[in-house]
Amino acid sequence: MAYQEISKLFIAAHPDDEALGCGGTIARWSDQGVAVHLAFLADGIGSRNPDSDAEHKALEQRHSAAEAAARILGASSVQYDDLPDNQLDTIPLLQITQRVEALIETYRPDTVVTHHAGDLNIDHRRVHQAVMTACRPQLGHPVRTILCFEVASSTEWQPPGSGVPFTPNWFEDISTTLPRKLEALDAYAAEMRDWPHPRSREAVEHLARWRGATVGCEAAEAFFLARHLR
Incomplete structure (x- = not known):
């Protein structure tokens, strides 16, 4: 059954992208009474765990971490598609787009938040392309706003000239929800790195402070506004 209330849909490639890129915004919108739905299209572990038993265990752990992070951030629902990690370029774009279209039909969001087109990670770029294709502006389409977030250790690692630069033009004040963003990242401890890696807890906080400044x-948290219809 499709959701009838106004909702926001966050579509990410992998569990942890949402906490890194927009965990503070998810928490803030949830606190405002907005129904926030999270959807992950790729499993985020397949390319690193060729052994099937180890892969199954790693997938369960990643889902458990995502559920814990979602509870911390106040998300209304979490959905997994478990497409192969770092291999979305091997899947026809139409198939990925159809999965996004199904999510939009289910949740009827007025806002979709997803990856930036210029990320180094191929899964991020393919998810962005699928979202933009699924959200073609047509009469009766529910999505009126599309925001693209940055992911530390992906967005900034794309060298100049190799991709579209991330030039934020939309900012969400997460002064009160930054602690929950960091707590959500603690749920993904296995995916985090030590300082001074950009995917360290310290670097994520520094970025949030800089974006705020x-x-x-x-x-x-900074976003690129891809479309906004008023």
Whole structure:
């Protein structure tokens, strides 16, 4: 059954992308009474675990981490598609797009938040392309706003000239929800790295503080506004 209330749909390639890129925004919107739904299209572990038993265990652990992070952030639902990690370029775009279309039909979101087109990670780029294809502006389509988030150790690792640069033009004040963003990242401890890696807890906080400083608040998350219909 399709959701009838106004909702926000976060479509990410892998569990942990949502906490890294927009965990503070998810928590903030949830606190405002918005129904926030999370969807992950790839499993995030397949390419690192060729042994099937180990892969199955790793997948269960990744899902458990995602569920814990979702509870911390206040998400209304979590859905997994478990497409192969780092291999979305081997799957026809139509098939990925159809999965996104099914999510939109289910949740009828007015806002979709997803990856930026210029990320180094191929799965991120394919998810972005699928979302933009599924959200073609047509009469009666529910999505009126599309935001693209940055993911530390992916968005900034794309060299100049090799991809579309991330130039944020939309900011969400996460001054009050930054602690929950960091707590959600603790749930993904297995995916985090030690400082000074950009996917370390310290680096994520530094980025949030810097993004906040650029717009005059304690902490913020930055987005690229792909479309906004008023």
